[in-house]
Amino acid sequence: MPEPKRLFIETLGCAMNVRDSEHMIAELNQKEHYILTQDLSQADLILINTCSVREKPVAKLFSEIGVFNKKKKPSAKIGVCGCTASHLGEEIIRRAPSVDFVLGARNVSKITEVIGVKHAVEVETDYDESTYAFGEYRSSPFKAMVNISIGCDKGCTFCIVPATRGEEISIPSDLIVQEITKAVGTGAKEVMLLGQNVNNYGRRFGAHNEEINFTGLLQKVSKIEGLERIRFTSPHPLHMDDAFLEEFAANPKICKQIHVPLQSGSTPLLKAMKRGYTQENFLNRCAKIRALCPEATISTDIIVGFPGESDADFEETMKVLEQVRFEQLFSFKYSPRPLTEAAHYEAQVDPEIASARLSRLQAHHTEILDEIMGAQLGKIHAVYFDELKPHGRIAGRSDDGKLVFVEGSEALLGEIVDVRITKSSRGALDGEVI
Ligand code: 5AD
Ligand code: SF4
Numbered sequence: 001m002p003e004p005k006r007l008f009i010e011t012l013g014c015a016m017n018v019r020d021s022e023h024m025i026a027e028l029n030q031k032e033h034y035i036l037t038q039d040l041s042q043a044d045l046i047l048i049n050t051c052s053v054r055e056k057p058v059a060k061l062f063s064e065i066g067v068f069n070k071k072k073k074p075s076a077k078i079g080v081c082g083c084t085a086s087h088l089g090e091e092i093i094r095r096a097p098s099v100d101f102v103l104g105a106r107n108v109s110k111i112t113e114v115i116g117v118k119h120a121v122e123v124e125t126d127y128d129e130s131t132y133a134f135g136e137y138r139s140s141p142f143k144a145m146v147n148i149s150i151g152c153d154k155g156c157t158f159c160i161v162p163a164t165r166g167e168e169i170s171i172p173s174d175l176i177v178q179e180i181t182k183a184v185g186t187g188a189k190e191v192m193l194l195g196q197n198v199n200n201y202g203r204r205f206g207a208h209n210e211e212i213n214f215t216g217l218l219q220k221v222s223k224i225e226g227l228e229r230i231r232f233t234s235p236h237p238l239h240m241d242d243a244f245l246e247e248f249a250a251n252p253k254i255c256k257q258i259h260v261p262l263q264s265g266s267t268p269l270l271k272a273m274k275r276g277y278t279q280e281n282f283l284n285r286c287a288k289i290r291a292l293c294p295e296a297t298i299s300t301d302i303i304v305g306f307p308g309e310s311d312a313d314f315e316e317t318m319k320v321l322e323q324v325r326f327e328q329l330f331s332f333k334y335s336p337r338p339l340t341e342a343a344h345y346e347a348q349v350d351p352e353i354a355s356a357r358l359s360r361l362q363a364h365h366t367e368i369l370d371e372i373m374g375a376q377l378g379k380i381h382a383v384y385f386d387e388l389k390p391h392g393r394i395a396g397r398s399d400d401g402k403l404v405f406v407e408g409s410e411a412l413l414g415e416i417v418d419v420r421i422t423k424s425s426r427g428a429l430d431g432e433v434i
Helices: 015-032 055-071 083-088 091-095 108-114 161-165 173-185 214-221 242-250 267-272 279-292 311-324 351-374
Strands: 005-011 034-036 045-050 077-082 101-104 120-122 143-147 190-194 229-233 257-259 297-304 328-333 380-389 393-398 403-407 416-424 429-433
Touching (some): 005 015, 015 034, 214 242, 242 279, 267 279, 297 311, 311 351
Parallel strands (some): 297 328
C-alpha cells in the first residue's frame, strides 16, 4: 500500500464555507485518496478556505501563509480557496508566490482539477455547479449540512458576498432530497439547509428548472422518513411571507429557531443598506413569528457604524433589540469592503464611536440573554445529543437551538431525549434526563 496523501484544511467564515470544505474533503478523498490530518507538518496539501466578509480575516491570510510555509513539508502544496480567493484571484499568487493555486467559492467542484496545475486560478463567479453531485463527507454523523442554493442576488451595499459567490442559483429539489436521504441513511436525524438567502429558494435554477419555493421545499424535505429536525440558515426578513411563517410554525419537523437578520433598526439606514424593508416591516415579521409560534427563539445580525449612522439611528437599533429581545445576537462593527457600494459612501463613522456603540449594544443584549436563560430553570426541552464531553458529560441542542449538557454516556449519542433544566448560564444549560 502506498503512503496515503494527507490533507490539512483550515476553514474560516460561515456555515457555507464549512460545507464547501466538506465537499472538497470528499472530492479529494474519493478521487485522489487524500486523508485528513490535523498536523500541518505532515500534510501534502494545505487548503485555507477563506472568508472576506470583514477586513480582518483577509489581512490574516497573508501572515498565515508565511507561518504555514515555515511549518510545512517542502513538497507540500498550498491552495487558497473561498471568498477571498474569489475576490483577490491571482493577486494572491503575486503577493504570495508560494501559493500553488487559487480556487474561488463558486468553483469548489474543480478542486481535484486545480491541485495538479501550478498557479491555477479558478475564480469565475458565474460558474454553475448547482447540479454537481459532490462526494460524501460529513464532519458529524448526526447532523447533515446540505446546500439548497449558491450565490446571492441581493445587493446589500455593505456586503461583498454577491461579488465572491455570484448570482443566486437554486439546487434542484430532487438532488437536495437525495442528499438528505443519504445522510439520514447513515444516522443523521437533523439537516441544516444552507444558502445565502434560503427563503428566496426557487427564484432561479441553472440548466434544470422547476416550480417550487422555499415553503414547498420545506414541505418536500419534511416528508423524508427518519428525518426528525430541519434547520435552515440564513433567511432574509424581506422574503418571510405569511405562508412561510405558517409552515415554520405548524410543521413539527422544523426546529423553532429562526434567524432574522436586522442589520440596523433605522429605516433610513436600512434604505442606504438596500435591505428592502423598514423597521416597521421587520417588527411586523417578528410579531407574526411570536404570534404563530411563541416558543420560537429569534436570532439576528446587527452592524453598527454603517456610513451615516447617527446617534438617533443607533437608538433605533437599540429600540428594536429591546422590543424583539433576540436570543442570539451576532454583532459587528462595519468594515468597508472592496467591490461594495457603501465603501464609497461619505460620512464613514469614527471607529471609536462605532466601538462604543458596539459595546453598548452587546452589554444590553447580555442583560436580555441573562433574563432569557434564567427563565429556563425547570423547563423541559427535547435535546438531540451529538457530542461527548469530558467528565462523563454529553452535549446536544434543544429544538429551539440551546446548548444543553447532561451527565450521560455514549448511549445517548444520536438520541432525542427530554431533559429538565436544572442550571442556567449565559451560554448553555445543564439538565437531567427525565
Ligand atoms: N461589515 C461588517 N459586517 C458585515 N456583515 C456583512 N458585511 C459586513 C461588513 N462589510 C455581517 C452582516 C451579515 C453577517 C454575515 O456579516 O451582519 O449578516
Ligand atoms: Fe464569509 Fe460571506 Fe463568504 Fe461566508 S459567504 S465565507 S460569510 S464572505
